[in-house]
Amino acid sequence: MAASTTDFLDIDDLLAEPEKAVRARVRTLVEQEVLPIIEDCYDRGEFPRQLIPRLAGLGLLGMKLSGYGCAGANSVSYGLACQELERGDSGLRSLMSVMSSLVMYPIHTFGSEEQKREWLPALARGEKIGCYALTEPEAGSDPGNMKTFARRDGKDWILSGVKRWISYGSIADVTLVWARTEEGIRGFLVETGTPGFTAGQIPRMMSLRASVTSTLILDDVRVPERNRLPEAAGLRSALMCLDEGRLGIAWGAMGAAMACYEMAVDYAGRRIQFERPIASFQLTQQKLVKMLTEISKGQLLALRVSRLRDQGRARPEQISMAKMNNVAEALKIARAARGILGGNGISLDFHVIRHMCNLESVYTYEGTHEVHTLILGEAITGLSAFS
Incomplete structure (x- = not known):
């Protein structure tokens, strides 16, 4: 097994070929067109708008919807696309999530036929934002x-x-x-x-x-x-849209975690201190083991909830669990990776600090960690902490 692989549990075996194909296409886009420019975009505080047509060309905008120029993909394909985009940057996954789950989904679900025809094809093509x-x-x-x-x-x-x-x-x-x-x-x-x-x-x-x-x-x-x-x-209609987005976030956070873990494994194998690579140190190995374990658990959690979603069985509190857990663990993984990289961990040249800072926002948007915790608490006890 390659040292940096994030599929320690052979989760690929649980994916259908079309799902893997979506992941492969998005990963190629990220490696070839996102990673070469994203650090400079982050440094300047600029969004790479030139990538919007590329996302549209891959059918990622509104990809779970049927008709009106949308791809009609399942929740797992959507999640894998989110994962790969957030390997690149949370901002790109956020664009896909907002467009697909928070704008196109409510138009498709709650809109008139006139609204659907006017907006959905143009949004799917990336001609409108x-x-x-x-x-x-x-x-x-x-x-x-x-x-x-x-x-x-x-x-x-x-x-x-x-x-x-x-x-x-x-x-x-x-x-x-x-x-x-x-x-x-x-x-x-x-x-x-x-x-x-x-x-x-x-x-x-x-x-x-x-x-x-x-x-x-x-x-x-x-x-x-x-x-x-x-x-x-x-308000229920608005919150239904957020459920769509939160599941994508659960996948995307794992993408950011994977990027940080892979950077940490690679760096630890090359960084020599005390005449040997720091990957040989027990405390470094402990950190890497914890990171990979949480990535594996997060992947399985996101996959299971997505399968339930496609069966029409996913409950809001199950989606809350996936968002709450995966973002929190991704943030811990990013921080641990930052520590392994030492001083280089705060440089944009090594990606990790960018993911870590992005995840601080992901931790609180579309429902804070605390709110999702209390949603689960109500599901367990039957008692609301909100009122």
Whole structure:
């Protein structure tokens, strides 16, 4: 067995050939076109927009959806694509997750036929970019307490409020805005050129720098009734979208962990101290063993929940377990790899510090570690810690 392999348990045997083919195509893209440029993008704080057509060309945008130019792949293929993209960078996986799970999925699930035909093919081709606006400055883990409000005005809606920490909001063509109404929470497709809508990138970020994270301001933004998602009713609809995204995150975090582990194994084998490679030291081996064990467990957890998802049997709390566990363990693995690399571990030339900083954001977005813990706690005890 190669020293740096991350398939210690022969998990490949559990994958179908089409699933492996998706993984291989995305891995090739990452190795040939992402890794050569991503460190400089991160250093400059720029998202490599030139890669969007390449993701679209591989059928990754909306890949689980059927029709409207989408690939109709299963959850495992989607997860493996997320894994490989996050081997490159969390920002790329985030773009795929946002587009596929948080924008295209709700349009496909809750939208009118007119909305599906207008937006899904263009989003699948990467000709249009979408973003998902749920989080607010004072409503992160408690989205039901959002302040953004939509009021009727004849045949239109007037939206007012602020959304923050919105991935790709500054470059999006359409924003799915969740807002309170007199009938409850509803979803609206807001074209970003609409008067009263402004988006600005959040500055001075030390994580997800090769991505786009924005604040959106809606100042009496007028949208027609036809832009409301007709089948979206209540906060539950918004949270259904997050379940889609969280499963991709569980896979993606393992991709970042794999990249860090492989770098640590390679470095430890080449780094000579006290006249021998540090890979021969007991404490280094202990760290590598723990890293590989957690990667193996995380892969199996993500795979099992994805199979349940494809069977229509996955429960939200099972997805919470996968997101909670895999991101937390990936962050530990990145930190351990950083330690093995010593001073070189803080250099962008060695990838690890970039993954480690990115995972700090992944740890808290789409449900913090603590929120997912309490979701599981309620599933176990039947008692909610939220109310």
